[in-house]
Amino acid sequence: xxxxxxxxxxxxxxxxxxxxxxxxxxxxxxxxxxxxxxxxxxxxxxxxxxxxxxxxxxxxxxxxxxxxxxxxxxxxxxxxxxxxxxxxxxxxxxxxxxxxxxxxxxxxxxxxxxxxxxxxxxxxxxxxxxxxxxxxxxxxxxxxxxxxxxxxxxxxxxxxxxxxxxxxxxxxxxxxxxxxxxxxxxxxxx
Amino acid sequence: xxxxxxxxxxxxxxxxxxxxxxxxxxxxxxxxxxxxxxxxxxxxxxxxxxxxxxxxxxxxxxxxxxxxxxxxxxxxxxxxxxxxxxxxxxxxxxxxxxxxxxxxxxxxxxxxxxxxxxxxxxxxxxxxxxxxxxxxxxxxxxxxxxxxxxxxxxxxxxxxxxxxxxxxxxxxxxxxxxxxx
Numbered sequence: 001x002x003x004x005x006x007x008x009x010x011x012x013x014x015x016x017x018x019x020x021x022x023x024x025x026x027x028x029x030x031x032x033x034x035x036x037x038x039x040x041x042x043x044x045x046x047x048x049x050x051x052x053x054x055x056x057x058x059x060x061x062x063x064x065x066x067x068x069x070x071x072x073x074x075x076x077x078x079x080x081x082x083x084x085x086x087x088x089x090x091x092x093x094x095x096x097x098x099x100x101x102x103x104x105x106x107x108x109x110x111x112x113x114x115x116x117x118x119x120x121x122x123x124x125x126x127x128x129x130x131x132x133x134x135x136x137x138x139x140x141x142x143x144x145x146x147x148x149x150x151x152x153x154x155x156x157x158x159x160x161x162x163x164x165x166x167x168x169x170x171x172x173x174x175x176x177x178x179x180x181x182x183x184x185x186x187x188x189x190x
Numbered sequence: 191x192x193x194x195x196x197x198x199x200x201x202x203x204x205x206x207x208x209x210x211x212x213x214x215x216x217x218x219x220x221x222x223x224x225x226x227x228x229x230x231x232x233x234x235x236x237x238x239x240x241x242x243x244x245x246x247x248x249x250x251x252x253x254x255x256x257x258x259x260x261x262x263x264x265x266x267x268x269x270x271x272x273x274x275x276x277x278x279x280x281x282x283x284x285x286x287x288x289x290x291x292x293x294x295x296x297x298x299x300x301x302x303x304x305x306x307x308x309x310x311x312x313x314x315x316x317x318x319x320x321x322x323x324x325x326x327x328x329x330x331x332x333x334x335x336x337x338x339x340x341x342x343x344x345x346x347x348x349x350x351x352x353x354x355x356x357x358x359x360x361x362x363x364x365x366x367x368x369x370x371x
Contacts, residue, residue: 094250
């Protein structure tokens, strides 16, 4: 295998993404902030503009933010080799850490661990609630949007319909309303 | 040797979960719960939220951590590899397709529009998982007490890292439940 400069750059990306993924606690969005520090400010591998542009595309897609971001950033910096190795670098550390944690928990599983995890579950509710508030308060939407949201939630809870179907239905309704009534009263209440 | 059927089910279900995990992390949990608990009966509801709690205190994206953990729990190392790979497969595929589309033309209003509308459904998915998690947690007076304390912890100290707050909630819960039970 020839070791071209681009391949060399891609491998250095692998190690950088690997260490970001291994040592950043607090999930995807924190990781993205660290990526900006590393690639834009410290290593100057790409401009802030290209960084933001790549992230906007990455966050449009489904999937863990850290994974899609690494693909688009890796591609921007070093084409498909970069994208592949960056993604691998992000995925490997949590894989091994979770696998080890799984083994430990299976051995340690006791009443006390259950008590501890109960508190973590409660904290998770609070953290998810905080996240929900943040995304709802970030952007004001039309009244119509909130009504759709409430109806879908009620249907999902009372009728046990798959959330995937309701997700698609809701997105389709919003899409159609925006396409066919772009200047409707309901959409303009902002 | 783990059951081949289980591996296949893990593969297909995480493929679908990955495809619909808009907004990453928390918003993929309600779909994952529906698949794992209601459809394939891999885990009980309590077990599922336990896995989420573990994923929350381990480094890495939460959806990815849950996939690895559930895979390991159901089918060992092979299960872990298959689940992790399949949950990121569709996002990777879509990324590659999107990169090619943007190479051909940089103006793609309709694609942006479709994804934006899907993104707007993120609050719906999150509210669902909140309902389910709350139903699983709330049972007696002490559970409500610990939940209330957790909300205080998480919301009151914006300067402290979220991980430290979550671990202290666990410690408080351990203390309270050990004393009363």
